[in-house]
Amino acid sequence: MSPLSRRGFLAASAAGGTALATALSGCSSSSSTPPGTTTIKHWDWYVSQEPWLKNEIQLFQKAHPKIRIKRTVQVSDRYPDLINLAFRGGEAPDMLMIPSSPKFEEQVADGWLRPLDGFATPQWRGRFPAGNFFNGVDMVENKVYSAPFGGNAPWLQLYIHNGLFKQAGITNPDGSARLPRTWDDVTAAAEAITSKSGGRSYGLGFGNVPNVSLPWWVELFVRGAGSPAGYGVDGLDYRVGKWTFGSDRNYADFLELLLEWKKKGYIYPSSMSIGDEQARAFFERGKFGMIVGGVWNQTTWTQHHFTDYSLTTLPSPTATPKAFFYYPPGGRVWALSQHSKVSDAAWQWFDWLHGPAAGQRWVEAGQGLSIFPEANQRARINSQAFRAFVDLRKYAMPWPVPAIRNPDVSKVVVPAVTPDLPDVLTGLYTGQLKDMGAALSDLEDRRNKALADGVKEARAKGAKVSLSDWVFTDWDPTRPYQNKPA
């Protein structure tokens, strides 16, 4: 056997590399696409919703044999960066989930999103319930850029582990687990589960990595107590046009209760070391009896064939919630890229996802509610837990949207504050922040100053806005708000 010379080795490597490249390119989806087929690049961050989306892609491709969808799932918390890079690098997808950052209006101004006016005719828009297209929501300067997709229900629920509740004796006369309605009920249940499990289980648990779950607990509990802004990232208390973390007593009251639960050992001790996915798994295994989360929890548990749980929402100091969950009319999830060279095909995919049939399948898959009321029929839902979620719709209603009353509000960029509420909550929970009142008041002041600074800057650039644009004295948080365009 002759030894391989350096030149021979290089030649062999080059040949091997070419062969490998050819083989790999043979594996790509593009080579398997029949000629004359249009390929749509689609980006989203759906994980638990993936089965539904994959099914939709299959159905769509079957109905449109000349269109192929090349889907890319991105990491949700890095999605804004990745989309930004894609647009900068000229590699933007044709159809995209709208990133949370930068602001929707900025995405339009930067030429990312395509106005849908050529496609989304008044007749097309008529398929949606009335009052769903507004500037500042799915429109910018009277042009449609997106469309509503999901229906609205409380986005957070309190899930209880039926088995642990029963073991602790927290049951109804018929032997079923008794749902806690008040803050005291939650405390009593947590105490009973912790003490009666002999150290094997805890009453409450969450996965706060990275700073996700504690704000959910605050949101769920203070809304029930009558604080309509909740966690307040997207909105403030529109009755006064301010954030009220320090001046609204409910925040401190709930946080004191939370720290009391921690002190008494009712909370799963590693809650600050784990993420929400792990917390969900530990809840399923009976490590703790109560967890706060969204309807997405149900999808994971269904996949694991875990059904021994119940849910409620808005536990409050008294049995009657004093504030609810709120949402803007309309909505936006998907959009088309301004740079797409296959807009017609991309629009067909957009139209498909925003159709009543896809909405119906979304509900049937237990992913959430649809914008189409007829898709949300209780009778069509198999899962008992999902039916319970659908029944919570009465606790969600429209709230004021400043940008509908004054579109110039969209020009205000409110600078981020650090530390923000999730950080402050973590600081209080871990004992790094000792003075709760001072920490909450400081946060309230910084948030309100940031809004004032944003308004000042927008005014300097010509926007006709003032802080009063965020004040809605006519808003009653217990009733749906009728937004009136300017």
Added chain:
Amino acid sequence: MQLLDTATPKPPTDGLGAAHRAAPPKNGRWRRLVAGRLSYLYLAPLMVLLLLFVVYPIFGSLAYTFYRWNGIGSPGDFVGLDNFRQIAHDSIFWRAVSHTFVYSIVVVPVQLAIALVLALVLNDRKLRFSAFYRTLFFLPVVTSPAVVGVVVQLMLSNFGDTLNGWLLDAHLIGRPVDWLGNPRIALGIIIVVGIWQTLGYNLVYFLAGLQTIPEEVYEAAKIDGAGHVRTFVNITVPLLRPVGLMIVILAFIGSFQVFDLVQVLTGGGPYFGTEVVNTYIYHLAFGGNQAAATEPNVGLASAASFFYGLLLIGFSVLQVLIFRSLAKRRAAGRA
């Protein structure tokens, strides 16, 4: 005339000619360049990469420090030196600096001490399977810190309860510990993992240094009746010092750059309790580490990078000055 002729410089005898003499620096440089062309050719790719990915970004991002910019489009919101002012007054930045220094001050000495001891053991020719042990100790280095972080995070989150149970049973703790939820413990875990993960580098450096010490010196010491400790103090340490100083400098530089381990293990939390400067900069540039996406500020992140760079330059200069002063003192002592 004769005298003058005598004083006239003689033609060069090195065969390079008068022209060479007339402009020695320029031609000298050119000749040296030509003579070393092969070396420069080999250096060129690295230089190009260095210029492209190190020098250019440094000066490129300097301009961003004067803008408030979220990284989209072109920077247009000029804020002058406000970003630097904001960084200098940000308590979270200074907390991150202090965590970085605590990490470095603990990791470097502990790690170097362990690495030196292990290197001395592995350098023993009587030790069997030393190559195996060397590979074993070097393995963590070739494992990505991100992977190490994920594994440790999963271990603590999945087996933290079991560990708590053991410690409670042994009455070592009074109540269960939230391993990554307690800032002090979390920083301690990061430090321990950091020591373990990069120990192999310093072990190999020390081994290389030890192998440069001539065996004859040890033999001479042995003949003179020096024991193990005396040999270590009077032979190994002085002869290892030049390599050791370089190892110390590299270890500090490496530990000041800690990022991926912290980002994966704790994300800088809880409540900035383990935030180091590089995770701080990352969070500024890419929009925070919280539930809500916050607007990134590339300008502020660039200012923080520059500010930290200046701090590190200051620290490096101080380190060099200290080493020089120590060397001078030693030289004076010997004299």
